[in-house]
Amino acid sequence: MFGRSADLPLAKDATSRFLPWLIAVMVFLAAVAIAGALATEVVVAGWHRDISGTITVQIMPASGLAEVSRDGTDKRVETALRILETTPGVTSARALDRDKTAALLEPWLGSREVFEDLPIPRLIDVSLAPDRNINLDALSRRLSESVPGASLDDHQLWLGKLVRFAYGLEMLAGTVIGLTTLALTSTVIYATRTGLAVHFSVIQLLHLIGAQNEYVARQFAASSTWLGLKGGLIGMTLAVPAILGIGGLSTRIEGGLVPDVTLQFHHWLILALLPVAAAMLARYTAKFTVHRTLAKML
Numbered sequence: 001m002f003g004r005s006a007d008l009p010l011a012k013d014a015t016s017r018f019l020p021w022l023i024a025v026m027v028f029l030a031a032v033a034i035a036g037a038l039a040t041e042v043v044v045a046g047w048h049r050d051i052s053g054t055i056t057v058q059i060m061p062a063s064g065l066a067e068v069s070r071d072g073t074d075k076r077v078e079t080a081l082r083i084l085e086t087t088p089g090v091t092s093a094r095a096l097d098r099d100k101t102a103a104l105l106e107p108w109l110g111s112r113e114v115f116e117d118l119p120i121p122r123l124i125d126v127s128l129a130p131d132r133n134i135n136l137d138a139l140s141r142r143l144s145e146s147v148p149g150a151s152l153d154d155h156q157l158w159l160g161k162l163v164r165f166a167y168g169l170e171m172l173a174g175t176v177i178g179l180t181t182l183a184l185t186s187t188v189i190y191a192t193r194t195g196l197a198v199h200f201s202v203i204q205l206l207h208l209i210g211a212q213n214e215y216v217a218r219q220f221a222a223s224s225t226w227l228g229l230k231g232g233l234i235g236m237t238l239a240v241p242a243i244l245g246i247g248g249l250s251t252r253i254e255g256g257l258v259p260d261v262t263l264q265f266h267h268w269l270i271l272a273l274l275p276v277a278a279a280m281l282a283r284y285t286a287k288f289t290v291h292r293t294l295a296k297m298l
Contacts, residue, residue, distance in 0.1 A: 027239070062075075
């Protein structure tokens with residue numbers, strides 16, 4: 001596959017110097033796009049797993065001074081908990097205390113002293129049985145009728161927007177991969193035609209002594225395979241630090257806005273196959289181009 005014949009000195013062509021770098025850029029872009037799509041899929045799956053079978057009930061604080069509001073809010077939480085615990089299909093209902101709520105708000109509002117005396121809504125984390133179909137609309141109406149300021153969130157609106165965002169990124173990644181594939185193919189076609197024009201006199205001589213088009217095509221295919229693999233390896237060498245760097249930057253964002261972005265082993269295996277895919281694409285593109293061009297030239 002990688003053997004080179006002395007009949008056509010393709011390794012000395014100008015295309016042998018710039019083609020690997022062009023392929024490296026294309027493989028780099030494709031690798032980053034694929035990694036982004038795979039990482040987004042992992043994040044969406046993790047979020048879906050975390051919130052699947054759970055709902056959140058928010059209790060707005062009662063009116064009045066700080067102490068009165070706090071007592072009134074606690075009573076509302078107790079009422080909501082009794083309703084939830086007696087609802088078939090609810091496995092558990094746990095109210096987050098003020099300290100945990102403050103910890104959730106601290107990245108957004110700053111130090112806890114800033115909102116120590118502010119009326120803060122209370123949250124109730126509710127787990128649902130996976131084999132029970134609960135009428136969430138009826139449960140929401142029951143809560144709002146019994147507890148002033150109570151609202152239920154099943155996370156579906158938020159998750160739906162997230163899934164659409166993930167699909168958008170996957171479509172963008174697919175577009176990038178398609179464009180890089182088209183660009184790589186066009187580049188190999190141009191380089192192969194250039195090589196045929198440069199070595200046309202040698203190719204004519206080879207035909208005169210009995211060489212077939214397949215013989216010439218194999219030499220161009222072997223050269224393109226090597227250049228494609230070389231460029232693919234360079235591109236992946238550049239892409240891996242970039243992907244790891246982006247993942248590292250996500251861990252530095254405070255407030256839980258972005259989860260840790262990590263790729264699994266089979267994801268890295270997919271990325272590792274990109275240089276081989278680039279080499280095979282270059283190989284068969286060059287071979288097809290040689291056959292088609294020589295059929296018109298000779």
